[in-house]
Amino acid sequence: MKDHDPAPAAQKARPEALSRRAFLWRLAGAGVAAAAVGGIGLSLRDAVGPAAMENARALATLGDFAVPAPIAGKPRLAEVHGTDRAAMFTAGVAALGGMAAFVARGDTVLLKVNAAFAAPAVLGATTSPELLAAVATACREAGASRVLVADNPINNPESCFEVAGLADAARATGARLVLPRPALFSPLSLPHGRLLKDWPVFSGAFAGVTKVITLAPVKDHQRAVASMSLKNLYGLLGGRRNIFHQDINGIIAELGAMLTPTLCVLDGTTVMMTNGPTGGSLSDLRQAGVMYLSADPVATDALGVGLLGKTPADLPYLALAQAAGVGTTDVASLNPVTVNTEPAAG
Amino acid sequence: MRIVVARRISQAFFVLLFLWFCLVATVGDAFWQLRGWPINWILSLDPLTALGVVLTTRTLYAPLLWAVLVLAATFFLGRFFCGFACPLGALNQLAGWLTRRRLPTAARVADNAPGKARGVKYVLLAFFLGAAALGSLQTGLLDPLPLVFRSVNLAVLPLVDPGRFGIHGEGRFYDGAWVFGLILLAILCANAWRPRFFCRYLCPLGALFGLAVRFTPWRIGKADAKACGTCRRCEEYCEGGCRPSGELVLSECVLCMNCLDACPTGRIGFAARPSACGERALPDLSRRGVLAALAAGALAAPLWRVGGASALGRDPALIRPPGSLDEERFLARCIRCGQCMRVCPSAVIQPAVTAAGAAGLWTPTLNYRLGRAGCLQNCIACGQVCPTAAIRPFPLDEKLGRGQYAAAGPLRLGTAFVDRTRCLPWAMGRPCIVCQEVCPVSPKAITVGTVLEPVPGGAVSVSDAKGAALTLAGAPVTGRNLGSGDYFLRGAGLSDDTARRIVSHSGANLALEKPLPDLGQGRRAEIVVRLQQPHVDPTRCVGCGMCEHECPVSGLRAIRVTSENESRSGPGRMLA
Known part of the structure; x- marks a missing residue:
């Protein structure tokens, strides 16, 4: 018995000799493939090697959405007293020249709320849904074609907007939520900025936006002393932004320089006096019944901090922001007006 | 309507329902979110889960009564659940059909012949029941319903989560998701080798059903033995591989009904009669194998306990x-x-x-x-x-x-512990206190102690003072933003009460909030940083982990939650 039987191979028909034509075809095919590989290789050739960092083109700011200041002597800040946020907002805006002074027909308005935590509205840790609804409605009535609502909260965004009632308020008034997702963030390097260098910001929320209104509650805050209009802008940062707590005043001042809003609404109807900025208990809240409206976030915050029993000197970021030209703590220079939406009792 | 069409409709219904229930397991009140959808209904139909939980707890959690209904119906009808309802079974069947379309009939018939490997699933079942009898529920590892929910929940859906039209705007991460994804892929690919590979050889739920069908009054079978040719059409698409042309292996029939549909003579039916060519209740089973697996399961549970991973060594x-x-x-x-x-x-x-x-x-x-x-x-x-x-x-x-x-x-859930070797204010002299800020408990479970700590390079001598405006002998080199409000100037050797906040800084010039007290001769001072250092109050901490999640020390966090003081283990509490 043989180990190896050559018979089957012998029985097979011998392959035909390669014709010259077929050989040339093979040669041509191999040549084309080799040329293609070589071309691709050369065209992708990277003589330097990778850089240490990928440098995307960075934004300089998120934009200047200010409207021209009213003629000298007209009020540029309104202090409104009351309990009904919708009425207070309406009265405050009326005192500043009406909604038409801020929002024109066809505008796309971005409402920057504070939706930081998945806490019910009653706990006051987030922008009041009634205020959001009132502002969104006013924008619509002033002719805004689109109203967007955005924040990059601390807890997961869907829960924050739903639990805080902001999603319902937006739906009810035809405003669209812009929830943060990675594609909406791009790097920003603030000119002369020390902290905001190549840092991801929520720029995608600003696509097509022509006006920006910030809606912030007044809250106690251990690190920043108080969280109001300026601190609310922290919610436009992405990344592991908490590293900036090492220089909280510096970052808040830079946030003011990063964005110039059209109008800032600082809502002190209910103020979180203790355990901020999360709160968590009704006993952390006080009914202060005040709302400040101004295009100047430094000015609203300089007044708002008083609701917490503190002074502007307790907030170093106000001086820093003022020095950076963000706004003024000299509120009197804005010709403030005071409005009452409810007749004083007694 | 042909019975196989009804089966396909039923299978499609259950697969779509399964996918829908996975999708709507999303908190919210839109129609495609949780609201009131009974997302556990398919899992509740699982008699293996029910039996396992009965063995481990001696009780049957109410929603699992659905499983009793399924098992009761199986006693009468056979493995209808495998053929008509099981979403993984349906996906297996679909994958098998797609990958085996071009095979010749003879190869199909050969792949559907019963074999000894069918016994493996009974051995696995014995292992799981042995472990359950001694308190350890392991059925979910291979039970097809938990398996398919786990695979889709943790591997498939996270792939489509992110993005504007995704279920969630941001991606969701699951530890070890690749394992779930590849196991599901392997299960589906195995169908190319044998139809319903998982169902035939591995499925412990199928094994449990196989044991339950012994007394079914109605079953698949041949009407008469004679005059049946050798066409074997009944076995070409036999999903269970239960040999309907010959001695029927009763436990393996998944009621796919393909034999009944394919028989050109109408000899095969679903009826109250024994199959004409004989029947057997189970495939060739190694009784020793089953007993050994039962013993191994029964031994594994106490051995795991000896390991201490769920007790002292947790x-x-x-x-x-x-x-x-x-x-x-x-x-x-x-x-x-x-x-x-x-x-x-x-x-x-x-x-x-x-x-x-x-x-x-x-x-x-x-x-x-x-x-x-x-x-x-x-x-x-x-x-x-x-x-x-x-x-x-x-x-x-x-x-x-x-x-x-x-x-x-x-x-x-546990308690947060501050790691003072990593915490910025404790270890690095830098302000932070994010953990306290995000603590959602009221009053907060994280309190702060405030200290003034000298800044490296912050020892200065004052050469001139005009009220609160100072000129230093040299510009301090600290690498810090001294005018940021967190930095103070304190007379050397004086108490913290004498420290004054620095409100602006430029080169060797410092502006203070208020003038310094007289520093006496030498006029030495030091720049200090005001630090708020976190302390956890264990009586208030609920272990929610907000602090750990937000801690800016992003690798190994400087505040971490571990399970001490969790509510669920009373004797494991930490505080007296």
Whole structure:
């Protein structure tokens, strides 16, 4: 018995000799493939090697959405007293020249709320849904074609907007939520900025936006002393932004320089006096019944901090922001007006 | 309508229902979100889960009564669940059909012949039941319903989560997701080799059904033995591989009804008569193999206990979701279906790879780095969706310790510990206190102690002072933003009360909030930083992990939650 039987191979028909034509075809095919590989290789050739960092083109700011200041002597800040946020907002805006002074027909308005935590509205840790609804409605009535609502909260965004009632308020008034997702963030390097260098910001929320209104509650805050209009802008940062707590005043001042809003609404109807900025208990809240409206976030915050029993000197970021030209703590220079939406009792 | 068409409709219905229930396991009240959808219904139909939980707990959690209904129907009809309802079975059948379309008839028939390997699933079942009898529920590892829910919840859906039209705007991460994905892929690909590979050889639920069909009054069978040719058409698409042309292996018939549909003579039917060519109840089974597996399972459970992974040796990083039972009772119920992990709005519930020991593979544990937030204060979703009440359906008042639960206090998952060797204010002299800021408890479980600490390079001598405006002998080199409000100037050797906040700084010039007290001769001073250092109050901390999630020390966090003081293990509490 043989180990190896050559018979089957012998029985097979011998392959035909390669014709010259077929050989040339093979040669041509191999040549084309080799040329293609070589071309691709050369065209992708990277003589330097990778850089240490990928440098995307960075934004300089998120934009200047200010409207021209009213003629000298007209009020540029309104202090409104009351309990009904919708009425207070309406009265405050009326005192500043009406909604038409801020929002024109066809505008796309971005409402920057504070939706930081998945806490019910009653706990006051987030922008009041009634205020959001009132502002969104006013924008619509002033002719805004689109109203967007955005924040990059601390807890997961869907829960924050739903639990805080902001999603319902937006739906009810035809405003669209812009929830943060990675594609909406791009790097920003603030000119002369020390902290905001190549840092991801929520720029995608600003696509097509022509006006920006910030809606912030007044809250106690251990690190920043108080969280109001300026601190609310922290919610436009992405990344592991908490590293900036090492220089909280510096970052808040830079946030003011990063964005110039059209109008800032600082809502002190209910103020979180203790355990901020999360709160968590009704006993952390006080009914202060005040709302400040101004295009100047430094000015609203300089007044708002008083609701917490503190002074502007307790907030170093106000001086820093003022020095950076963000706004003024000299509120009197804005010709403030005071409005009452409810007749004083007694 | 032909019976196979009815079967296909039923299978499609169950697959779509299954996918829908996975999709709507999303907290919210839109129609495609949780609202009131019975997302556990398919899991509740599982008699293996029910039997396992009965063995481990001697009780049957009410929703699992559905499984009793399925088992009762199986006693009459056979493995209708495998053929008509099981979503994994349907996916296997579809994958087999797609990959085997071009095979010749003879090859198909050969692949459907019964063989000894069918016994493997009975051996696996014996192992699982042995372990369950001694308190360790492992069925979920291979039980097709938890398996397919786990695979889709933790591997398939996360692939489509991110993006504007995704289910969630941001991606969700699941520890070890690749394993779930590849296991599912392997199960589906195995159908190319043998149709319904998983169902025939591995499925412990199929084995349980196989044991239950012995007395079915109605069954598949041949009407008469004679005059049946050799066409074997009945076996060409026989999903169970139960040999309808010859001696029928009763336990293997999954009621796919393909034989009945294919027989050109109409000799095969579903009727109350024995099959004409004979029947046998089970495939060739190694009785010794089954007994050995039973013994191995029965031994594994106490051996796991000896390992101590669920008692004294517990991994402190094992943090169960709120409302979880104590570890022993938890492992007697959890089927690792991944429902809690999918529904968790912050995706903080993760499959444990090593944290829960071998007996707790893929059971839920909280990972505050992978999640999108800590455990949300106002959320009770995980307890509502757990199909076996390993996580009890707890009310919000219980979680927060309100109302009738005020005396018991809130549900605690563990305790946060500050790592003072990593914490910025404790170890690096830099202000931070993010953990205190995000602590959602009122009053906060993290308190702060304020200290003034000298800044390296901050020893200065004052050469000139005009009120609060100072000129230093040289510009201090500290690398800090001295005018940021966090820095103070203190006379050397003087008390903290004399420190004055620096309000602006430029080169060797400092502006202070208020003038310094007289420093006397030498006029030496030091720049100090005001630090708020976190302290955890363990009586208030609920272990929600918000602090750990937000800690800017992003690698190994400077504040971390471990399981000490968790509510679910009374004797394991930390505080006296």
